[in-house]
Amino acid sequence: MSDSLRAETVSYTGHGGDEIEAYLAKPLDEGRFGSVVVIHHMPGYDEWSRETTRKFAAHGYLALCPNLYSREARESSPDDAAAIARSRGGVPDERLVGDLEAAVRYLKALSDSNGRVATIGYCSGGRQSFLAACSLALDAAVDCYGAFVVGSPPEGVPLKVGPIVHMTRDLSCPLLGLFGAEDQHPSPDEVVALEEALKQAGKTYEFHSYDGASHAFFATDRPSYRPEAANDGWRRIWAFFGRYLASES
Amino acid sequence: MCTYQTETLELSGSGKGAGGWFSLSNASVYFDHPVHYLAEHSLNIDFLNLDGAAPSRVAVELDPASARELARAILTALDTAGEA
Numbered sequence: 001m002s003d004s005l006r007a008e009t010v011s012y013t014g015h016g017g018d019e020i021e022a023y024l025a026k027p028l029d030e031g032r033f034g035s036v037v038v039i040h041h042m043p044g045y046d047e048w049s050r051e052t053t054r055k056f057a058a059h060g061y062l063a064l065c066p067n068l069y070s071r072e073a074r075e076s077s078p079d080d081a082a083a084i085a086r087s088r089g090g091v092p093d094e095r096l097v098g099d100l101e102a103a104v105r106y107l108k109a110l111s112d113s114n115g116r117v118a119t120i121g122y123c124s125g126g127r128q129s130f131l132a133a134c135s136l137a138l139d140a141a142v143d144c145y146g147a148f149v150v151g152s153p154p155e156g157v158p159l160k161v162g163p164i165v166h167m168t169r170d171l172s173c174p175l176l177g178l179f180g181a182e183d184q185h186p187s188p189d190e191v192v193a194l195e196e197a198l199k200q201a202g203k204t205y206e207f208h209s210y211d212g213a214s215h216a217f218f219a220t221d222r223p224s225y226r227p228e229a230a231n232d233g234w235r236r237i238w239a240f241f242g243r244y245l246a247s248e249s
Numbered sequence: 250m251c252t253y254q255t256e257t258l259e260l261s262g263s264g265k266g267a268g269g270w271f272s273l274s275n276a277s278v279y280f281d282h283p284v285h286y287l288a289e290h291s292l293n294i295d296f297l298n299l300d301g302a303a304p305s306r307v308a309v310e311l312d313p314a315s316a317r318e319l320a321r322a323i324l325t326a327l328d329t330a331g332e333a
Contacts, residue, residue: 043284073304079284083295084304087257087277147253157253185253214289222282223289 004028005057007050012106014066015098021067021074022103023050025057032114034139034245035107037100038065039121039128041216042090044082045069048221052122059238061245062110066103068096068128089160090124093131100132116245118173120237121146122218127161133175134167140244142176142237145215147185150193168197174204176240178233180213180226208236255279264296264307271298271305283310292316 007025014020023045027033036056040049045067056063068091069081076084085091104117118140121129126146133141143149153159175198179191186194191209198205210217210229217226218233256278264273275297283291291310298305311319 043282046284075303076306079308080304080306083277083306083308084297084299086255086279087275087295087297087299153253157255158257159253159255216282223287224282 001027001029001060003058005054007054007057010064012066012102014070014102015095018071020099020102021045021070022106023053023065023067025054025063026110026112027057027060027062029060032112033060033062034114034116034118034241035062035064035104035110036241036245037103037107037117037119037132038063039100039119039125039132040065040068041121041123041125041219042082042086043123044078044085046078046082048219049122051220052218059241061241062107062113064103064107066099068099087158089158091128092160093164096128097132097135100128101136104136104138114245114247116140116247118142118241118245120144123147123216124161127164130171130175131164131167133173134164134170136172138173140173140176140240141171142178142240144178144218144233145180145183145186147190149186150190150197151186165194165197168194168201168203171198171201171203174206174240174244176236177205177207178218178229178236179207179209180215180217180229181209181211182214185215206236206240208233253279254281260296262296264298264305266305266307268305272300274298274300280313284308286310286312288312 010024038053053063053065069085072084073081116139119129119132120142122144126143130143150165213226213229216224217229262273277295296307
């Protein structure tokens with residue numbers, strides 16, 4: 001496989017018939033590829049999220065990163081849109097699932113799709129990846145330090161999301177979880193509680209928690225970046241997707 | 250960590266952004282990851298106009314000590330002027 005790829009902004013029809021901006025990256029090689037919906041972190045559809053989307057294409061996957069704040073501030077910069085989304089309580093779960101369901105449909109319709117699709121999300125996107133995997137038929141899902149899968153936002157926080165661990169029985173696919181042992185959202189106790197729920201439900205999962213790493217250890221443009229944790233995390237992701245996405249469905 | 254700590258309020262006033270002056274309707278005050286200031290966390294204030302289809306924002310990201318000094322200076326200025 002070469003590392004040639006094409007990346008561009010596209011749009012698709014999301015929840016409620018709304019137009020969703022998205023960043024699509026594809027390998028240029030001939031063949032059929034597994035697909036990844038990249039769910040951006042709470043700071044929004046930023047440069048790092050688009051870089052990460054290209055990384056999946058460079059590793060042989062069709063990757064689509066929807067701008068989940070497309071409705072909040074269409075003409076604004078990603079950080080302005082994120083600030084406005086924060087002030088309005090974040091992305092409603094129902095809208096999120098609708099937008100991701102349409103993203104999965106978009107990817108499966110590509111002529112070079114092998115029919116398999118995963119989600120991966122960072123920060124708030126980690127919770128959203130778990131939510132998608134409990135709501136949609138997926139082939140794999142990755143939760144990178146998603147808060148409030150177990151537990152609720154602190155008192156007084158306007159974020160309109162709640163715990164979704166009760167949905168574990170509906171998880172449709174294997175789950176890879178990557179966490180920082182120093183993180184408080186999610187805390188190590190919450191990670192243990194999620195693992196316990198997965199065990200009890202008899203689900204296939206793989207969790208890794210990294211000492212010396214807190215939240216957002218994958219984010220190379222932030223002081224929270226922890227290369228040892230991130231490098232091992234990427235190794236786990238490639239192995240996981242190689243197992244569940246690479247072959248034809 | 251993402252603290253998610255956010256205070257929101259309605260306010261009256263004006264702000265000046267890249268597109269010029271605009272009326273303010275809301276503000277968010279939170280201690281979380283900055284976008285530009287190079288620190289794990291900062292005290293962030295978004296002055297917003299959420300009215301209409303094209304929201305506007307003026308943003309600041311402050312280190313905690315600076316934010317406390319700013320809060321003190323605001324209260325001092327108001328007290329000195331005898332304003333409510």
